[in-house]
Amino acid sequence: MANSRKPRAGCRRSLVAVTLLRYFSPTRPFRYPPMPPIKTRFAPSPTGLIHLGNARTALLSALGGDTFVLRIEDTDGERCRREFVDELIADLHWLGLEWQEGPQSAEPDPHWFQSQRGSIYKDYYRALEEKGLAYPCFCTPVELEVSRKVQLSAGRPPRYSGKCAHLSVDEIRRKRDQGLSPTLRFRVPKNQAVEFEDEVRGPQRFASDDIGDFIIRRADGTPAFFFCNAIDDALMGITRVLRGEDHLANTPRQLMILAALDLPRPRYAHISLIVGDDGAPLSKRNGSRSINQLREEGYFPEAVVNMLARLGHPYDSESLLGVAELRAGFDVNRLGRSPARFDVSHLDHWQGLAVRRAADDTLWTWLHAETRAVVPEAHRADFLDIVRSNCLFPRQADAWAKVLFTDELELEADIAAVAQSAGEAFYLAAIDAATESPDDFAAFLAGLKRRSGAKGKHLFLPLRAALTGSLDGPELAKIYQLMDKPRLHRRLAEFTYESE
Missing domain, CATH: 1.10.1160.10 (Glutamyl-trna Synthetase; Domain 2)
Known part of the structure; x- marks a missing residue:
């Protein structure tokens, strides 16, 4: 039976169908539509030298995008220092992480240093205030701390009470006339859910009522992290933010800010934090x-x-x-x-x-x-x-250079005991064998075995101990080849009575 359903008048193909038809037809092979380029960033605060956790965030951000941006978040004027920016740039270059957009020196500029972007943030503060989505807050730190303790003692999550949320224009003016400097708080919408798909942690859902109105500008006029971080991500075209999981709770706040300002939101990927071998957060104590x-x-x-x-x-x-x-x-x-x-x-x-x-x-x-x-x-x-075969660090190479090419050799007591255990006759035989075969280790070894009767560990351990002051290390053949023969003879002679 024929299908009696007819298409509705004016019906258009869906966007999905149009996309599929564009990239697939009976006359040409299927190909996927091109993926849009991914733009990531590393946005450190230059308050100290970068450690393994910072470096991992920078590395994963560089690996996870097509364009990598470096941004300096230096709004904390008391702790951020220019020399740390210099060191940061040097460290990233040393690691081989090259950014396509961002500063190449510690010289502050309005493109990549947040301390120079105050006028940009000011415009967005004004936009939020005009929409009624931000308001001045005159609560003192003491008042906020008391409120926090009261909420915690009652078993409630600490959040701002909203005391200043409904101040009139006259009340705000009087407080300003008293010389009070307010913070600026974002007005969090009530009874809403903030949802997003985290690329590492999956679906995330936060209730706006659990967040409370939060500060987006400090009393001294500097922007809070939540605010300028989100604004700059949007303005710089960042499409993927890779950062530590300790920032996960910041994300709903930033998404609300971006939505309120009609700015694009990036995708977020909150990576696990690094812990030491004891399972505790990584610190100087554990590595x-x-x-x-x-x-x-x-x-x-x-x-x-x-x-x-x-x-x-x-x-x-x-x-x-x-x-x-x-x-x-x-x-x-x-x-x-x-x-x-x-x-x-x-x-x-x-x-x-x-x-x-x-x-x-x-x-x-x-x-x-x-x-x-x-x-x-x-x-x-x-x-x-x-x-290459024996060293991980230059200091280990230092030791082998001294063993092979200088007379600086002091044997620890236990190593000296191993060398002495072979006896004087062993070293006299070794000197004779070395004199007979100065350039051929195999011939030297055969001569020593023949003269001393020693073999296995009774041959190799005393010889290695006497020549190198160690019981392991490079092959004895290489040591014999590199050590000049007068020095080799002197070390062997140290264990003969004639040397006393």
Whole structure:
């Protein structure tokens, strides 16, 4: 039976149908419509050196968008300092995070420094006041603290009581004439739900009645975080905000501000916070360090970036990846909700890969100047091979350079005991074997075995202890090759009676 339903007069194709027809037809293959570009940002307050948590937020923001913006939120004039902006920019460059929009120096400008954007915020304050969506509040800090304690003691969430929400024009004028400087509060609509889809944490719903009217301008005239952060995201075209989960409760406030001003809202992705290996929030006590400290300790930026990218986000590859490769493998939907646990051994794993992959020139520059000064040019390449296999940090390379190329060798008591356990005859045999085969370690070893009868650990451990002051480290063949023979003879002779 034929379908008797007829299309209504004037019926138009739906937007979905039109879109599908545009990208699919029987005469050409299907292709998805292009995705709009994603614009992300990192917006730190320069009140100190950036630590691992800040750096992870910056990294994930850079990985999670097509355009990356740096914005300086420096409205706290007492705590924000210009030298911290300099250090911030240097740290981001060192990590390999390059921004397409933002400052390249600490010189404040009205495009990227919030302290210079007061006139912009002033216009939006005025717009809210004209709509009746913001009002001056003359409540003192003491009054607010008393109200807060009363609400908490009654088992209610602390929020502003609305005391100044209905002041008349004359009342406001009288208070101003008394010299009182008000804050400006946003008038939160009653009995509404603020809902959004968080890209990490899923659907979110907040009741406006649980929020209360909040401050958007402080009494000194500076903007509150809720306000200028949201305004700048909209004006700068930010389409995705990646930030710590501690900002999740700020989001409904910012969405209400944007809606009230008819400004576009970004998508939000609230990432888990980093905790130490003890499960507590990351701090100096359980391993947190600034990026500046990590750089000074000798960590390679590739190691730091690979460790941070994988905190709470799996990658298919276990290889050391560059920023571009990390971006290609990043998916905001793979970010975990559980706290990301920092373990220094994880960081050191990536440091080992970075050291082994480093080019000779890079590795040579990475070493301390004092170490470079004692390594003979003829032995540079061989020494760098030892560094790759045995060192994570320049200070460890310092120690091996002293062992191999100077006479600075002091044996700890337990190491000296291992060396002495072989006896004088062992070292006399070693000196003879070294004299016979100065350039051939295999021949030296065979001669020592033949002369001393020692083998296995009774051969290798005393020899290593006497030559290096350690029971592990580079292959003995490499040590024998690099150490000049007069120095090698002197170290062996230390354990013969003739040296006493």
